[in-house]
Amino acid sequence: MISRDEALNIILQETPLGNVEEKYILDSLSRVLSEDIYSKDNLPPFSKSAMDGYAIKSEETAEALREAPIEFNITGIIKAGDFFEGELQKGEAIRIMTGAPLPKGADAVIQFEKVKIEGISLFVYDKVKADRNVIKRGEEINSGDLALAKGTVIRPFEIGLLASLGYSKIPVYRTPTVALIITGDELINIEEELYPGKIRNSNEYTLISLLKNAGLKPISFGLVKDNKNLIREKIEEALKVSDIVVTSGGASKGDYDFVEDVLVELGADIKFNSVAIKPGKPLTFAVVKDKLFFSLPGNPLAAINTFQEFIIPACDKFMGKKRCTDILPVILKDDYNFKKGKRMYIYVNIQKVNGVYYGYRIGWQSSSGLASVTEANGVVIVPEEKSCVKSGEILNGYFIFS
Amino acid sequence: MISRDEALNIILQETPLGNVEEKYILDSLSRVLSEDIYSKDNLPPFSKSAMDGYAIKSEETAEALREAPIEFNITGIIKAGDFFEGELQKGEAIRIMTGAPLPKGADAVIQFEKVKIEGISLFVYDKVKADRNVIKRGEEINSGDLALAKGTVIRPFEIGLLASLGYSKIPVYRTPTVALIITGDELINIEEELYPGKIRNSNEYTLISLLKNAGLKPISFGLVKDNKNLIREKIEEALKVSDIVVTSGGASKGDYDFVEDVLVELGADIKFNSVAIKPGKPLTFAVVKDKLFFSLPGNPLAAINTFQEFIIPACDKFMGKKRCTDILPVILKDDYNFKKGKRMYIYVNIQKVNGVYYGYRIGWQSSSGLASVTEANGVVIVPEEKSCVKSGEILNGYFIFS
Incomplete structure (x- = not known):
């Protein structure tokens, strides 16, 4: 049994960075740039013009006064999308719309609201400074400037910027293909009525939704009986089509033995088969034919916990992504006792009152069921060395699935 | 010009709750349950058994001692998925796997590690309490119990629970169909080279990705020229196929006039056309033919800000969802000046140091460009009554797109 930190280090050590692929920008949301992107234009x-108003030469307003306005001749109009070929002359003003190019010769725009119009005459009552209401060429970015650095996660901001720079495709790291195999003779399909000894195959659905939640598309091989040959067949198939294979054991020791037997037969390098965490101790991690292999515990909450703690970080690393969970100080509202030596993950309902986070016990927390954990919106972490925590203690916690 | 709170109230007042649809559970992630779901089974x-071990009658171990173990006859094995028809008799033990049904007559399981085996004899050295290592029938949930309440957001937890209860489909609120129309003669397609007076149509991509980011699929009508008849045609088409129509004006006043003209022609109830926020003041909201209509400012950051502040909450309400942004105290690291009377949204880079959130200025914040805002990971809000904020001030803030 190794610690959570050791386990995570081993996994990340073995996780490669995914290959690069070109993606249409709208399909690159949440992906990570694999190259620096430079601007090819000035933006x-x-x-x-930043306003609807009149383009003028600012110097001509130097002496403008409320009692003695400066008069300009309005000689034209520039709409957004237009381009004015000529040059603004002394004594002239051109009506200009927001976003329209400033005409040559002009260096400022005065808003509609600040002037008076009489026929084709414009009266300006105040001094206008140079560059007033002008967004200058290249003010946002210049041709040749770094627009987005390698490693940037693509969000709506980045998609907008890329579009404005004329990038419709960008190079990003590939997402890992994750294959799921669910084993356990006790499992029946979810549409079936229960009969003695059987429970429904909920883990397949939980794991698919965890992957979907992380923006990944899993390949599910569905339910496999507790038969070594069948399990081996599925694992071999899965290894061929995926980067990461995840099995969810039935709950019995025998099931797990089959998976480990198969791993040994396939020449797997089994890195560990037990981690000092709860829920989730019986986690196996191996490298098989250059693919990552995780055998998750069959208990639903243990499967979720190990998935979030170990598989998500591996997927993140594959995609070039850095995690950024906001760790919060959470005050426990209840006492908990347990054996020390394992990192405990207490699923709680976190409520914030006057800026302070409190963690409330959920109904009945067991790694074998999910009914109570639906009340949880967060997790608090109890360090390995503790055997109990009391109401009022402050622990590190975070929100989940929010 | 109305306040942000008034504007939001008006929008939410006009936003209906979406109809109910049946969804396959794996397609219901992030949706909201429209009915209470009850358990039809005991779970x-x-x-x-919670362990691999031996099922016994606990009372028989009452006198067990290290020096005087109690002996049992091992009479069988129950694997997960099996069902044992008989009844455990006095003096008998049955080998049992994790997850396997406890045989009739047994009330406890003792782990492998705690016993000694000799042939078919089992020796127990310690008193075993009733119910030890037993997960009792109905311990998670009972038939007839409320499993998930109406209004629950479906997360991986809920999907797992629903699967275990045999629900493959559930009733959820529909997502709104959002139509996008982008206007502006200054806009060209993103693959085109820039030429005088033109910029690329980035807002369509930004808005589609904002909708995708919120789990919604937009219908985009693409770019429409600044022509009243064309704009009217597109708006009428959009109203037919969507619940919410969003237009992004070109930046010019003329564009906006066309949209407002069309709204008037269509008999729209224009609720407001200006909100006291920055970026994002020129926002129009109307109800047209029972559909919600938003005309967003053309400036990219203003479009994003109004989208997040007003359209996302409307979509959430339509889906039956309650927002739960975690508002954080953020200490500003820079001074900012502005005109008072508007709620200011300062896009910042939030960094957490020793549990304290600091908000750092990003390069060049203007609603007309997105280059600097790619450095932002959060927003801080400056209340309407302030005309400046100083480094060291604590403001409400939150993370975005994380």
Whole structure:
């Protein structure tokens, strides 16, 4: 049995960075850039008006006064999308719309609301400074500038910027293909009525939804009977089509033995088969034919906990992503006792009152069922060396699935 | 111009709750249950062993001592998935696997590690309490119990529970169909080279990715020229196929006029056309033919800000979802000045040091570009009554897109 930190280190050590693929920007949400992206243009590509108003030469307003306005001749209009070929002359003003290019010769825009119009005459009552209401060419970014650095996670901001720079495709790290295999003679399909000795195959659904929740598309091989040959067949198939194979044992020791037997037959390098955490101790991690292999405990909450703690970080690393869970100080509202030596994950309902996070006990926490854990919105972590925690203690915690 | 709170209230007032649809559980992730779900079974459906060990009658171990173990006859084995028809007799023990049903007559399981085996004899050295290592029938949930309440957001926990209860389909609120229309003569397709007066149509991509990010699938009508008839045609088409229509104006006043003209022609109830926020003041909200209509500002960050502040909450309400942004105290690291009277959204880079959140200025914040905002991972809110904020001030903030 190794510690959670050792286990995670071993897993990350063995996890490769995924290959690079070109993706259409709208399909790259949450992916990670594999190269620096440079701007090929100046943005904005021209100095433009930030307001609806009149483009003028600012120096001409130097003496403008409420009692003695400066008069300009309105000689034209520039709409957004237009381009004015000529040059603004002394004494002239051009009506200009927000986003429209500033005409040559002009260096400021005065808003509609601040002027008076009489026929084609414009009266300006206040001094206008140079660059007033002008967004200058290249103010956002210049041609040749770094727009997005390698390693950037693509969010709506980045997609907008890439579109404005003319990038419709970008190089990103591939997502891992994760194959699921569920074993256990006690399992029946979820549509079936229960009969003696049987429970429904819920883990397949839980694991698929955990992968979906992480933006990944799993390949599920469904339910396999507790038969060594069948299990070996499925594992070999899964290894061929995926980067990561995840099995969920039935709950029995015998099931697990089959998976380990198969791993040995396939020449797997079994890194560990037990981690000092609860829920989730019986976790096996191996490298088989250059693929990552996880055998998860069959108990539903143990499967979820190990999945979140170990498989998500492996998937993140494959995609070039850094995790950024916001760890919060959570005050426990209940006492808990347990054997020391394992890192405990207490699933709780976190409520924030006056800026302080409190963690409330959920109904009945057992790794064998999920009914109570549906009340949880977070987890608090109890370090390995503790055998009890009391109401009022502050522990590290975080929100989950939010 | 109305306040942000008034604007949001008006929008939510007008937003209906979506209809109910039946969804396959794996397609219901992040949806909201529209009915209470009751258990039709006891879970577990039978008392079962939590360990690999031996099923016994606990009372027989009452006198067990290290020096004087109690001997049992091992009479069989029960694997997970099996069902034992007989009844355990006095003096008998049955080998039992984790998850296997406890045989009739037994009330406890003693682990492998705690016993000694000689042939078919089992020796127990310690008193075993009743119910030891037994997960009792119905311990997780009983037939007829409420499993998930109406209004529950479906997460992997809930999907696992539903699967274990035999629900493959559940009733959830529908997601809104959101139609996008982008207007502006200054816009060209993102693959095109820039030419005088033109910028690329980035807002369509930004808005589609904001919707995707919220788990929604938009219908995009793409780019429409600044022509009243064309705009009217597209808006009418969009109203037919969607619940919410979103237009992104070109940046010019003229564009916006066309949209407002069309709204008036269509008999729209225009609720407001300006909100006291920055970025995002020129936001129009209307109800047209029972559909919600938002005309967003054309400036990229203003479009994002209004989308997150107003359209996401409307979509959430439609789906029956309650928002739960974790509002954090963020200490500003820079000074900012602005005109008072608007709620300011300062996009910042939030860094947490020793449990304290600090908000750092990003390069160049303007609602007309997204280059700097790619450095932001959060927002801080400056209340309407302030005209400046200083480094060291604590403001409400939150993480975005994380």
